[in-house]
Amino acid sequence: MGYEFKCKDIGMDCGFDVKADSIEELIPVIQAHAKNAHGINEITPE
Numbered sequence: 001m002g003y004e005f006k007c008k009d010i011g012m013d014c015g016f017d018v019k020a021d022s023i024e025e026l027i028p029v030i031q032a033h034a035k036n037a038h039g040i041n042e043i044t045p046e
Contacts, residue, residue: 005030012038 003026007014016033020026034040 007033007038014038 002019002021003023004017004019005026007016014037016037018026018029018033020029031043034043
């Protein structure tokens with residue numbers, strides 16, 4: 001099963017879209033994008 005995250009899904013006006021095979025692979029990519037693109041230093045699983 002694959003996982004996907006889109007900034008648009010959480011209401012951001014951003015075209016970022018990432019897919020991974022596991023949550024463990026996905027989270028660091030989302031964290032890096034959130035910090036670099038949006039200035040968000042911490043994200044929560046919610």
